[in-house]
Amino acid sequence: MKSIYLQEESSADAAVRPSIGEQRRAVTAGMVGYVLEWFDFGVYGFLATIIAKNFFPSHDELTSLLASFGVFGVGFVARPLGSVIFGRIADKFGRHTTLATTMILMAVSSTAIGLLPTYESLGIAAPILLILARLAQGFSAGGEWGTAATFLVEWGGSKRRGFFGAFQQSSIACGLLLGSGAVAVLSSMLSPEALTSWGWRLPFLVGALLGPVGWYVRRRVQESPVFVHSEEHVQTSRTQFLKAIFHGFSFLIFWSVSSYMVAVFMPSFAITYGHISRPVALWSGTASLALVVVAAPLAGALSDRIGRKPLLVFSCVFFVFLSYPLYRFIVSGLSDAEYIAVQLLMNLIFVLYSGAGPASLAELFPTRLRSTGVSVGAGLAGIFGGFSPFLTTWAVSISGSGATAGWLLTASALFTLPALLAMQDRARHGHI
Structure with a gap:
């Protein structure tokens, strides 16, 4: 796909290079919201079977x-x-104000889930309130994902966009890691009855503590130099912009689906269909996410050196051919050690894509349209990722085979592959 950059203000090239301290504060501000968002989203996935019983x-x-x-x-x-x-709002008025707002909204909605009465106490109103809280979470996450990714990539300057952008995926994995670890600890310390009765609420209530801290951090960070020095009115046709959004949407389908199937949904899947014990499945997920936290920035840095495309295409092709065999192996009655090895492998290959992904996606759009373009593509593709656990469970119930889950991941990779092949690799472009 050809770039939609028609005009960028030349002063962006002359922007003052930020100090290391400024970059560190920007990375911290960008990461803190992701950690909370994906902690809450991950906890819901890890506790899906218990939430089902209560609501x-x-x-x-x-x-x-x-x-x-x-x-x-x-x-x-x-x-x-x-x-x-x-x-x-982020493209018009700036990134950091928007990120502070989404931080508070996410914290409030997550805390609400932890305080909701169950079906036994409130009847049909309980699942309705749960749905409303999830809608509020999704609304804030829609602005959080693209804006924070844009913010991190822009702070990477001309040569480290992949490295800085990859902290998006690192912080997502960190949030999921904390969620998985929290649920694993609760599962180990509490009886099944206590976990089902009240223990499941504890992780959601963490939002009440993290929200204000995240808001404070984000309010104090500076705007990205790229945004400050960019031209407000970029001459980009509506057709070009819509094409770029569709390209980003296609790019994100595999990323979104694999995020949930490889990380969030995998423990519940292994417990239900692979007959892996809950503690083993959760601790395996925790180890895999720890791998992603460390490996994502390394993959992003590698994409700065050799380009984004090699990593993206390799990861996508891997899952085209091996998703079904790996899921079939998981449900075949493998040992705990074999299951852990399979999950680590899948996360390692996935991180090649997610590490190079944020910069690749941000590079599709000019500065004053970037947050909108990235956010809309992610919001639309996220629907497919969010419903992938439901679709997987439904498909398995129809086919009678847990291995069917692998075909959904294969289909998402096949959908994304043409977008990768058509993508212009902008890793070596001086500025975006």
Whole structure:
């Protein structure tokens, strides 16, 4: 795909190079919201079976699980709206103010989930309130994802956009890691009855503590130099902009689906269909996410040196051919050690894509349209990722084979591959 850059103010090239201290503060501010967002989203996925029992009681365990994963996906329905509103605000008035706002909204909605009465106490109103809280989460996440990714990439300057942008994925993995670790600790310390009764609430209530801290950090950080020195009115046609959004959407389909299937959904899948014990599945997920936290910036830095495309295409092709065999292996009755090895491998290959992804996506758009473009593409693609646990569970229930889950991941990779092949690699371009 050809770049839609028609005009960028030349003064952007002359922007003062930020100090290392300024870059560190910017990375911290960009990461803190992601950590909270994905901690909450991850906790919901890791506790899906318990949430199903509390809010969707049924004699059929599969029906309850489907309902719980359906509400998980509902959070992504509001993402496109949040992406349009917050993305436009970020492009018009700046990134850091927008990020402070999404931080508070995410914290409030997450805390609300932790305080909700269950179906037993409130009846049908309980799942309705859960859905509303998830919609609020999704609305804030719609603006958070693209704006924070844009913010981090722009602070990377001309030569380290991949490295800085990859801290987006590192912080996502950190949030999921904390969520997985929290649930693993609770599962180890509490009886199944206590975890189901009240223990599941504790991780969600962490939002009440992290929200104000994140807001404070983000309010104090400076705007990115790239945004400050950019031209406010960029001459880009609507057709070109829409094409770039569709390209970003296609680019994100595999990324979004694989994020949930490889990281968030995998412990629940392994417990339900692979007959892996809950503690082993959760601790394996925790180890895999720790790998992503460390490896994502390394992958981003590598993409700065050799280009984005080699990493993106390799990761995508890997999952085209090996998703089904790996899922079939997981449900075949493998040992705990074999399961851990498979999950580590899948996360390692996935991180090649997610490490190079933020910079690649941001480089599709000019500065004053970047947050909107990235956010809208992510918001639309996120719907597919958010509903992937539901679709996977439904497909497995129809086919009777847990290995069917692999075909969904394969399909997402096949959808994205043409977008990667058509993408212009801008890793060596001096500025964006």
